[in-house]
Amino acid sequence: MKNYLVAFLLLSFASMAQKPFGKINPSLPVDTLAASCGSCNFKMAKKGCFLAVKKDDIAYEVKGTGLDDHGDAHAADGFCMAVRKARVQGKVENGFFVATYFELLK
Template sequence: MKKIIVLSLLILASCGNKNEIKQNAEVSCGQCQFGLDSENGCSLAIQIDDKAYFVDGFGIDDFGDAHEEHTGFCEVIRKGEISGNIKNGRFIASSIKVID
């Protein structure tokens, strides 16, 4: 029985998403700060290696008021620890943690 449990755990561990991006990135409003124009209104985006992507999975106001003068994503670019995948030109976020 122990061998079956250990084997099952090893199989589950090996099935993790190997393409998942985990790194620090710039987080802000795609339209106001990164110059993206494929959506109307303000939307959360990240920038990795000078390429910006709209984010799915989190909203622009999930981290406070987007138009707050000193911390809002429409006003400033912030740093964040991000994880997720890029699919069809969008960042599918599994986690975003603002670090500044």
């Protein structure tokens, strides 16, 4: 019985694994950028928690995917607690980073 419980728990956690947002377009560059909560760690002016990336030392709010789409933002390694690295594709438009692909790295 114990083995079934352990297997169930492992499968449950595996199903909660963070999946990339979007698909890589092979004709566009992929950047590795710092990603975190814009207000908690990048000290952006907007109130509340939101996903942001730093590109060329400028922090941009991310559009297309959100803070909680990549795990618990308030976990020990979550976006509100840590600055993480992410592989991203997208472009800066009107002061936002519009993501077409976003993969949080381990």
